[in-house]
Amino acid sequence: xxxxxxxxxxxxxxxxxxxxxxxxxxxxxxxxxxxxxxxxxxxxxxxxxxxxxxxxxxxxxxxxxxxxxxxxxxxxxxxxxxxxxxxxxxxxxxxxxxxxxxxxxxxxxxxxxxxxxxxxxxxxxxxxxxxxxxxxxxxxxxxxxxxxxxxxxxxxxxxxxxxxxxxxxxxxxxxxxxxxxxxxxxxxxxxxxxxxxxxxxxxxxxxxxxxxxxxxxxxxxxxxxxxxxxxxxxxxxxxxxxxxxxxxxxxxxxxxxxxxxxxxxxxxxxxxxxxxxxxxxxxxxxxxxxxxxxxxxxxxxxxxxxxxxxxxxxxxxxxxxxxxxxxxxxxxxxxxxxxxxxxxxxxxxxxxxxxxxxxxxxxxxxxxxxxxxxxxxxxxxxxxxxxxxxxxxxxxxxxxxxxxxxxxxxxxxxxxxx
Numbered sequence: 001x002x003x004x005x006x007x008x009x010x011x012x013x014x015x016x017x018x019x020x021x022x023x024x025x026x027x028x029x030x031x032x033x034x035x036x037x038x039x040x041x042x043x044x045x046x047x048x049x050x051x052x053x054x055x056x057x058x059x060x061x062x063x064x065x066x067x068x069x070x071x072x073x074x075x076x077x078x079x080x081x082x083x084x085x086x087x088x089x090x091x092x093x094x095x096x097x098x099x100x101x102x103x104x105x106x107x108x109x110x111x112x113x114x115x116x117x118x119x120x121x122x123x124x125x126x127x128x129x130x131x132x133x134x135x136x137x138x139x140x141x142x143x144x145x146x147x148x149x150x151x152x153x154x155x156x157x158x159x160x161x162x163x164x165x166x167x168x169x170x171x172x173x174x175x176x177x178x179x180x181x182x183x184x185x186x187x188x189x190x191x192x193x194x195x196x197x198x199x200x201x202x203x204x205x206x207x208x209x210x211x212x213x214x215x216x217x218x219x220x221x222x223x224x225x226x227x228x229x230x231x232x233x234x235x236x237x238x239x240x241x242x243x244x245x246x247x248x249x250x251x252x253x254x255x256x257x258x259x260x261x262x263x264x265x266x267x268x269x270x271x272x273x274x275x276x277x278x279x280x281x282x283x284x285x286x287x288x289x290x291x292x293x294x295x296x297x298x299x300x301x302x303x304x305x306x307x308x309x310x311x312x313x314x315x316x317x318x319x320x321x322x323x324x325x326x327x328x329x330x331x332x333x334x335x336x337x338x339x340x341x342x343x344x345x346x347x348x349x350x351x352x353x354x355x356x357x358x359x360x361x362x363x364x365x366x367x368x369x370x371x372x373x374x375x376x377x378x379x380x381x382x383x384x385x386x387x388x389x390x391x392x393x394x395x396x397x398x399x400x401x402x403x404x405x406x407x408x409x410x411x412x413x414x415x416x417x418x
Contacts, residue, residue, distance in 0.1 A: 001027075001034065001334070002033070002034045003020055004035065004045065004047040007021065009213050011164075012235075015213050016037075018362055019329075029347045029352065031346075032345070034052035036056065038059040040234075041066045042070045043059060043070050045057065056078070056079060056337055057081045058084065059082070059084065060234035061234050062135055062232040062256070065284050066280065066283075068091075075099075079340045080099045080101075081099065082102070082336065084103070085235050089101065103329050105235050107241055108326060111213075112246050114245075114247035114315075115217070115246045116247075117311065123155075124152065124154050124156065124224055125206075126225055129161070129239040130228070132163045132169055132190075132191060134175060135230065135288070137231050138172070139172060140291055140296060141157075142194070143198070144229075144296035144300060146198060150199075157204065157205050158219065158223050159208060162187055177293055178198045188207055191207060225250065225303055225310055226244075227251050227300070229270060231289060231290050233258050244266065244267070244321045247314045247318035248317065249311075252268070252269065254269040261324070263316075266316040266317040266321075268309075270292070272294075273290060274289075275289065276290040352375035353385065359371060369389065369392045369396065372392060383416065387405070387406060389405045390402045390405035
Protein backbone atom coordinates (compact mmCIF):
# COMPACT_ATOMS: atom_id res chain seq x y z
CA UNK A 1 0.00 0.00 0.00
CA UNK A 2 1.26 3.44 -1.00
CA UNK A 3 0.38 6.51 1.09
CA UNK A 4 -0.52 9.63 -0.90
CA UNK A 5 -0.84 12.39 1.70
CA UNK A 6 0.76 15.76 2.49
CA UNK A 7 3.59 15.75 5.01
CA UNK A 8 4.59 18.46 7.47
CA UNK A 9 4.97 19.35 11.14
CA UNK A 10 2.57 22.26 11.66
CA UNK A 11 -0.81 21.31 10.14
CA UNK A 12 -3.16 18.38 10.63
CA UNK A 13 -2.90 16.62 7.28
CA UNK A 14 0.88 17.00 7.24
CA UNK A 15 1.28 15.50 10.71
CA UNK A 16 -1.08 12.64 9.85
CA UNK A 17 0.75 11.99 6.59
CA UNK A 18 4.15 11.92 8.29
CA UNK A 19 3.06 9.40 10.88
CA UNK A 20 1.01 7.17 8.59
CA UNK A 21 3.79 6.92 6.02
CA UNK A 22 6.24 5.95 8.75
CA UNK A 23 3.96 3.38 10.40
CA UNK A 24 2.32 1.85 7.32
CA UNK A 25 5.68 1.40 5.61
CA UNK A 26 6.79 -0.77 8.51
CA UNK A 27 4.11 -3.28 7.50
CA UNK A 28 4.27 -5.64 4.50
CA UNK A 29 3.40 -4.05 1.15
CA UNK A 30 -0.06 -4.57 -0.33
CA UNK A 31 0.42 -4.29 -4.12
CA UNK A 32 -1.75 -2.02 -6.28
CA UNK A 33 -3.38 -0.16 -3.35
CA UNK A 34 -3.02 3.54 -2.49
CA UNK A 35 -4.28 5.27 0.65
CA UNK A 36 -5.22 8.85 -0.27
CA UNK A 37 -6.02 12.00 1.62
CA UNK A 38 -9.31 13.35 0.26
CA UNK A 39 -10.17 16.95 -0.52
CA UNK A 40 -12.97 18.61 1.42
CA UNK A 41 -15.82 18.84 0.43
CA UNK A 42 -15.70 17.11 -2.99
CA UNK A 43 -13.94 13.88 -1.87
CA UNK A 44 -11.46 14.07 -4.75
CA UNK A 45 -7.94 12.67 -4.17
CA UNK A 46 -5.38 15.24 -3.05
CA UNK A 47 -2.81 13.62 -5.35
CA UNK A 48 -4.71 12.36 -8.42
CA UNK A 49 -1.48 11.41 -10.18
CA UNK A 50 -1.09 8.61 -7.60
CA UNK A 51 -4.42 6.94 -8.51
CA UNK A 52 -3.97 3.17 -8.40
CA UNK A 53 -5.86 -0.02 -9.27
CA UNK A 54 -7.41 0.02 -5.78
CA UNK A 55 -7.92 3.33 -3.94
CA UNK A 56 -8.82 3.93 -0.30
CA UNK A 57 -9.72 7.48 0.69
CA UNK A 58 -9.35 9.08 4.13
CA UNK A 59 -11.80 11.94 4.71
CA UNK A 60 -12.63 14.63 7.24
CA UNK A 61 -15.51 17.00 6.66
CA UNK A 62 -17.49 19.41 8.78
CA UNK A 63 -20.00 20.69 6.21
CA UNK A 64 -22.34 17.71 6.23
CA UNK A 65 -25.02 19.18 3.93
CA UNK A 66 -22.45 20.21 1.35
CA UNK A 67 -20.86 16.76 1.54
CA UNK A 68 -24.15 15.13 0.54
CA UNK A 69 -23.93 16.84 -2.85
CA UNK A 70 -20.72 14.95 -3.67
CA UNK A 71 -21.19 11.58 -1.97
CA UNK A 72 -22.97 9.75 -4.79
CA UNK A 73 -20.06 10.33 -7.13
CA UNK A 74 -17.57 9.57 -4.36
CA UNK A 75 -19.22 6.26 -3.48
CA UNK A 76 -18.89 5.16 -7.10
CA UNK A 77 -15.34 6.43 -7.47
CA UNK A 78 -13.64 4.99 -4.38
CA UNK A 79 -13.11 1.35 -3.45
CA UNK A 80 -13.36 2.26 0.24
CA UNK A 81 -13.86 5.53 2.15
CA UNK A 82 -12.40 5.80 5.65
CA UNK A 83 -13.91 8.44 7.92
CA UNK A 84 -11.87 10.40 10.44
CA UNK A 85 -14.67 10.20 13.03
CA UNK A 86 -17.78 8.25 13.88
CA UNK A 87 -19.79 11.39 13.04
CA UNK A 88 -18.38 11.47 9.50
CA UNK A 89 -19.00 7.75 9.07
CA UNK A 90 -22.60 8.28 10.22
CA UNK A 91 -23.17 10.82 7.45
CA UNK A 92 -21.45 8.63 4.84
CA UNK A 93 -23.79 5.78 5.71
CA UNK A 94 -26.83 8.09 5.66
CA UNK A 95 -26.11 8.71 1.99
CA UNK A 96 -25.73 4.99 1.36
CA UNK A 97 -21.95 4.56 1.40
CA UNK A 98 -21.48 0.98 2.60
CA UNK A 99 -17.75 0.48 2.10
CA UNK A 100 -16.72 2.69 4.99
CA UNK A 101 -15.25 2.57 8.52
CA UNK A 102 -13.77 4.96 11.07
CA UNK A 103 -10.06 5.32 11.83
CA UNK A 104 -9.19 8.01 14.38
CA UNK A 105 -6.07 10.13 14.15
CA UNK A 106 -3.36 8.88 16.44
CA UNK A 107 -1.12 10.33 19.12
CA UNK A 108 2.66 9.95 19.12
CA UNK A 109 3.29 8.58 22.64
CA UNK A 110 6.94 9.59 22.39
CA UNK A 111 5.96 13.25 22.21
CA UNK A 112 2.63 13.29 24.03
CA UNK A 113 2.43 11.35 27.26
CA UNK A 114 1.31 12.02 30.81
CA UNK A 115 3.02 15.00 32.40
CA UNK A 116 2.97 15.97 36.09
CA UNK A 117 0.55 18.73 37.13
CA UNK A 118 1.83 22.25 36.56
CA UNK A 119 3.77 23.73 39.47
CA UNK A 120 1.42 26.05 41.36
CA UNK A 121 2.58 29.65 40.86
CA UNK A 122 -0.64 31.32 41.91
CA UNK A 123 -2.15 31.37 38.42
CA UNK A 124 -4.96 29.32 36.88
CA UNK A 125 -4.03 28.95 33.20
CA UNK A 126 -6.63 27.95 30.63
CA UNK A 127 -5.36 26.65 27.28
CA UNK A 128 -7.20 27.12 23.99
CA UNK A 129 -5.82 25.54 20.81
CA UNK A 130 -6.66 25.07 17.14
CA UNK A 131 -6.68 27.41 14.17
CA UNK A 132 -8.67 30.59 14.80
CA UNK A 133 -12.01 30.27 13.01
CA UNK A 134 -15.74 30.15 13.73
CA UNK A 135 -15.87 26.34 13.63
CA UNK A 136 -13.21 26.03 16.34
CA UNK A 137 -15.21 28.46 18.55
CA UNK A 138 -12.48 30.73 19.86
CA UNK A 139 -15.22 33.38 20.00
CA UNK A 140 -16.96 31.30 22.69
CA UNK A 141 -13.61 30.97 24.48
CA UNK A 142 -13.16 34.76 24.40
CA UNK A 143 -16.71 35.49 25.58
CA UNK A 144 -16.50 32.97 28.43
CA UNK A 145 -12.98 33.93 29.49
CA UNK A 146 -13.92 37.62 29.66
CA UNK A 147 -16.43 36.79 32.39
CA UNK A 148 -14.17 34.27 34.10
CA UNK A 149 -11.07 36.50 34.08
CA UNK A 150 -13.03 39.45 35.48
CA UNK A 151 -14.13 37.27 38.40
CA UNK A 152 -10.70 35.74 39.05
CA UNK A 153 -7.56 37.88 38.90
CA UNK A 154 -5.41 34.75 38.88
CA UNK A 155 -6.99 33.43 35.64
CA UNK A 156 -4.81 33.52 32.51
CA UNK A 157 -5.40 32.47 28.91
CA UNK A 158 -2.84 30.57 26.81
CA UNK A 159 -3.70 30.59 23.08
CA UNK A 160 -2.29 28.52 20.21
CA UNK A 161 -4.50 29.90 17.44
CA UNK A 162 -2.22 30.38 14.43
CA UNK A 163 -4.12 30.10 11.15
CA UNK A 164 -2.31 30.41 7.81
CA UNK A 165 -5.56 30.63 5.81
CA UNK A 166 -7.05 34.18 5.89
CA UNK A 167 -10.41 33.05 4.45
CA UNK A 168 -10.76 30.73 7.46
CA UNK A 169 -9.90 33.49 9.96
CA UNK A 170 -12.51 35.68 8.27
CA UNK A 171 -15.30 33.25 9.20
CA UNK A 172 -15.14 34.67 12.72
CA UNK A 173 -17.06 37.65 11.35
CA UNK A 174 -20.13 35.45 11.73
CA UNK A 175 -19.79 35.17 15.50
CA UNK A 176 -22.81 36.22 17.57
CA UNK A 177 -20.66 36.51 20.71
CA UNK A 178 -17.73 38.83 19.98
CA UNK A 179 -16.79 41.91 17.99
CA UNK A 180 -14.45 40.93 15.17
CA UNK A 181 -13.09 42.72 12.11
CA UNK A 182 -11.00 40.95 9.48
CA UNK A 183 -7.90 42.94 8.56
CA UNK A 184 -4.85 42.40 6.37
CA UNK A 185 -2.42 42.07 9.24
CA UNK A 186 -0.39 39.21 10.78
CA UNK A 187 -2.48 36.69 12.72
CA UNK A 188 -0.97 37.59 16.08
CA UNK A 189 -1.94 41.25 15.68
CA UNK A 190 -5.50 40.32 14.70
CA UNK A 191 -5.80 38.04 17.73
CA UNK A 192 -4.48 40.63 20.20
CA UNK A 193 -6.76 43.32 18.80
CA UNK A 194 -9.74 40.97 19.00
CA UNK A 195 -8.95 40.02 22.59
CA UNK A 196 -8.59 43.62 23.71
CA UNK A 197 -11.68 44.72 21.78
CA UNK A 198 -13.69 42.10 23.67
CA UNK A 199 -12.50 42.98 27.16
CA UNK A 200 -9.66 40.47 27.71
CA UNK A 201 -6.70 41.85 29.67
CA UNK A 202 -3.71 41.36 27.29
CA UNK A 203 -1.26 41.27 30.20
CA UNK A 204 -2.83 37.95 31.22
CA UNK A 205 -2.69 36.36 27.77
CA UNK A 206 0.08 34.11 26.45
CA UNK A 207 -0.22 34.13 22.66
CA UNK A 208 1.80 31.17 21.40
CA UNK A 209 3.66 31.49 18.07
CA UNK A 210 3.38 28.94 15.30
CA UNK A 211 5.66 26.02 16.13
CA UNK A 212 6.33 22.41 15.14
CA UNK A 213 3.79 19.95 16.45
CA UNK A 214 6.36 18.23 18.70
CA UNK A 215 7.08 21.50 20.55
CA UNK A 216 3.46 21.85 21.68
CA UNK A 217 4.00 19.50 24.62
CA UNK A 218 5.81 22.27 26.49
CA UNK A 219 2.87 24.62 25.87
CA UNK A 220 0.43 22.00 27.16
CA UNK A 221 2.62 21.48 30.22
CA UNK A 222 2.22 25.13 31.25
CA UNK A 223 -1.55 25.09 31.66
CA UNK A 224 -4.09 23.75 34.12
CA UNK A 225 -7.07 22.94 31.90
CA UNK A 226 -8.00 23.05 28.22
CA UNK A 227 -11.05 24.71 26.70
CA UNK A 228 -12.45 23.24 23.45
CA UNK A 229 -16.10 24.31 22.88
CA UNK A 230 -15.80 23.52 19.15
CA UNK A 231 -18.93 23.73 17.03
CA UNK A 232 -17.91 20.88 14.73
CA UNK A 233 -14.97 18.52 14.22
CA UNK A 234 -14.61 16.08 11.34
CA UNK A 235 -11.96 14.18 13.29
CA UNK A 236 -11.12 13.56 16.92
CA UNK A 237 -9.31 16.95 17.07
CA UNK A 238 -5.57 16.33 17.06
CA UNK A 239 -4.71 19.29 19.32
CA UNK A 240 -7.28 18.37 21.96
CA UNK A 241 -6.32 14.69 21.84
CA UNK A 242 -2.62 15.45 22.26
CA UNK A 243 -3.43 17.82 25.11
CA UNK A 244 -5.43 15.11 26.91
CA UNK A 245 -2.68 12.53 26.28
CA UNK A 246 -0.35 14.81 28.25
CA UNK A 247 -2.53 14.31 31.33
CA UNK A 248 -4.55 17.49 31.03
CA UNK A 249 -8.31 17.71 31.56
CA UNK A 250 -10.52 19.64 29.17
CA UNK A 251 -13.85 21.43 29.09
CA UNK A 252 -15.13 20.36 25.69
CA UNK A 253 -18.09 19.82 23.44
CA UNK A 254 -18.91 16.12 23.09
CA UNK A 255 -20.60 16.31 19.69
CA UNK A 256 -19.30 15.41 16.19
CA UNK A 257 -15.66 14.18 16.20
CA UNK A 258 -15.11 15.05 19.85
CA UNK A 259 -17.64 12.37 20.72
CA UNK A 260 -15.08 9.68 19.86
CA UNK A 261 -12.81 10.65 22.77
CA UNK A 262 -14.76 12.79 25.28
CA UNK A 263 -16.40 10.98 28.22
CA UNK A 264 -17.72 12.08 31.62
CA UNK A 265 -14.66 10.43 33.20
CA UNK A 266 -11.95 12.17 31.18
CA UNK A 267 -13.47 15.63 30.60
CA UNK A 268 -15.91 18.28 31.73
CA UNK A 269 -18.33 17.61 28.88
CA UNK A 270 -20.66 20.34 27.66
CA UNK A 271 -24.28 19.32 27.07
CA UNK A 272 -26.16 22.50 26.13
CA UNK A 273 -26.23 23.24 22.39
CA UNK A 274 -28.07 25.27 19.79
CA UNK A 275 -28.25 23.81 16.29
CA UNK A 276 -26.79 26.40 13.92
CA UNK A 277 -27.26 26.44 10.14
CA UNK A 278 -24.07 27.38 8.28
CA UNK A 279 -24.32 28.79 4.76
CA UNK A 280 -21.72 29.00 2.02
CA UNK A 281 -22.25 31.02 -1.16
CA UNK A 282 -25.88 31.55 -0.18
CA UNK A 283 -26.55 27.82 0.10
CA UNK A 284 -27.07 25.62 3.21
CA UNK A 285 -23.72 23.99 3.95
CA UNK A 286 -23.80 22.46 7.44
CA UNK A 287 -25.58 21.97 10.73
CA UNK A 288 -23.24 22.64 13.65
CA UNK A 289 -23.66 22.32 17.42
CA UNK A 290 -23.10 25.70 19.07
CA UNK A 291 -22.27 25.44 22.80
CA UNK A 292 -23.68 27.80 25.42
CA UNK A 293 -21.32 30.53 26.64
CA UNK A 294 -23.09 30.47 30.02
CA UNK A 295 -22.45 26.73 30.40
CA UNK A 296 -18.77 27.19 29.49
CA UNK A 297 -18.48 29.81 32.24
CA UNK A 298 -20.22 27.45 34.70
CA UNK A 299 -17.81 24.64 33.84
CA UNK A 300 -14.82 26.95 34.25
CA UNK A 301 -16.13 27.99 37.66
CA UNK A 302 -16.72 24.38 38.70
CA UNK A 303 -13.24 23.29 37.62
CA UNK A 304 -11.68 26.31 39.34
CA UNK A 305 -13.35 25.36 42.63
CA UNK A 306 -12.78 21.59 42.31
CA UNK A 307 -9.10 21.07 41.52
CA UNK A 308 -9.27 17.43 42.61
CA UNK A 309 -11.79 16.80 39.84
CA UNK A 310 -9.35 18.29 37.34
CA UNK A 311 -6.65 15.89 38.52
CA UNK A 312 -8.97 12.88 38.41
CA UNK A 313 -10.22 13.63 34.91
CA UNK A 314 -6.68 14.43 33.73
CA UNK A 315 -5.49 10.99 34.87
CA UNK A 316 -8.36 9.34 33.00
CA UNK A 317 -7.57 11.41 29.91
CA UNK A 318 -3.94 10.26 29.86
CA UNK A 319 -4.99 6.61 30.17
CA UNK A 320 -7.73 6.84 27.53
CA UNK A 321 -5.67 8.71 24.96
CA UNK A 322 -2.64 6.46 25.43
CA UNK A 323 -4.65 3.81 23.58
CA UNK A 324 -4.89 6.07 20.54
CA UNK A 325 -1.65 5.98 18.57
CA UNK A 326 -0.51 6.09 14.94
CA UNK A 327 0.68 2.49 15.03
CA UNK A 328 -2.87 1.35 15.79
CA UNK A 329 -4.23 3.59 13.02
CA UNK A 330 -1.75 2.11 10.55
CA UNK A 331 -2.88 -1.42 11.41
CA UNK A 332 -6.52 -0.42 10.85
CA UNK A 333 -5.66 0.91 7.39
CA UNK A 334 -3.63 -2.22 6.65
CA UNK A 335 -6.60 -4.44 7.54
CA UNK A 336 -8.93 -2.39 5.34
CA UNK A 337 -6.51 -2.46 2.40
CA UNK A 338 -6.07 -6.21 2.81
CA UNK A 339 -9.82 -6.66 2.47
CA UNK A 340 -10.18 -4.62 -0.70
CA UNK A 341 -6.87 -5.52 -2.40
CA UNK A 342 -7.13 -7.56 -5.60
CA UNK A 343 -4.50 -10.04 -4.43
CA UNK A 344 -3.48 -10.88 -8.00
CA UNK A 345 0.29 -10.58 -7.81
CA UNK A 346 3.21 -11.01 -5.49
CA UNK A 347 5.10 -8.14 -3.90
CA UNK A 348 7.78 -6.74 -6.23
CA UNK A 349 10.84 -4.55 -5.86
CA UNK A 350 8.86 -1.68 -7.37
CA UNK A 351 6.44 -1.78 -4.43
CA UNK A 352 9.33 -1.03 -2.07
CA UNK A 353 10.76 1.59 -4.46
CA UNK A 354 7.46 3.47 -4.44
CA UNK A 355 7.48 3.42 -0.65
CA UNK A 356 11.04 4.75 -0.64
CA UNK A 357 9.95 7.59 -2.91
CA UNK A 358 7.21 8.55 -0.46
CA UNK A 359 9.59 8.46 2.48
CA UNK A 360 12.06 10.70 0.67
CA UNK A 361 9.28 13.23 0.00
CA UNK A 362 8.55 13.10 3.73
CA UNK A 363 12.26 13.75 4.39
CA UNK A 364 12.83 10.35 5.98
CA UNK A 365 15.92 8.99 4.16
CA UNK A 366 16.59 6.36 6.84
CA UNK A 367 13.20 4.79 6.15
CA UNK A 368 13.78 5.04 2.39
CA UNK A 369 17.08 3.20 2.80
CA UNK A 370 15.36 0.32 4.60
CA UNK A 371 12.70 0.07 1.86
CA UNK A 372 15.33 0.01 -0.87
CA UNK A 373 17.24 -2.74 0.93
CA UNK A 374 14.03 -4.79 0.80
CA UNK A 375 13.76 -4.03 -2.91
CA UNK A 376 17.36 -5.13 -3.39
CA UNK A 377 16.67 -8.44 -1.67
CA UNK A 378 13.94 -9.12 -4.27
CA UNK A 379 15.87 -7.77 -7.25
CA UNK A 380 19.64 -7.76 -6.53
CA UNK A 381 20.60 -7.09 -10.18
CA UNK A 382 18.30 -4.11 -10.73
CA UNK A 383 20.47 -1.13 -11.61
CA UNK A 384 17.69 1.33 -10.68
CA UNK A 385 17.52 0.01 -7.12
CA UNK A 386 21.30 0.32 -6.72
CA UNK A 387 21.25 3.85 -8.14
CA UNK A 388 18.42 4.96 -5.85
CA UNK A 389 20.07 3.34 -2.84
CA UNK A 390 23.28 5.18 -3.68
CA UNK A 391 21.38 8.48 -3.83
CA UNK A 392 19.87 7.80 -0.40
CA UNK A 393 23.26 6.98 1.11
CA UNK A 394 24.51 10.36 -0.12
CA UNK A 395 21.64 12.03 1.74
CA UNK A 396 22.66 10.07 4.82
CA UNK A 397 26.32 11.10 4.46
CA UNK A 398 27.47 7.50 3.85
CA UNK A 399 29.69 8.21 0.85
CA UNK A 400 31.51 4.87 0.67
CA UNK A 401 28.23 2.96 0.54
CA UNK A 402 26.90 5.46 -2.01
CA UNK A 403 29.95 5.00 -4.26
CA UNK A 404 29.58 1.21 -4.10
CA UNK A 405 25.93 1.21 -5.17
CA UNK A 406 26.43 3.86 -7.88
CA UNK A 407 29.34 1.84 -9.27
CA UNK A 408 27.25 -1.33 -9.15
CA UNK A 409 24.37 0.43 -10.92
CA UNK A 410 26.67 1.61 -13.71
CA UNK A 411 28.12 -1.87 -14.20
CA UNK A 412 24.69 -3.54 -14.27
CA UNK A 413 23.38 -0.96 -16.73
CA UNK A 414 26.37 -1.44 -18.99
CA UNK A 415 26.01 -5.23 -18.79
CA UNK A 416 22.32 -5.00 -19.72
CA UNK A 417 23.20 -3.20 -22.97
CA UNK A 418 25.30 -6.06 -24.25
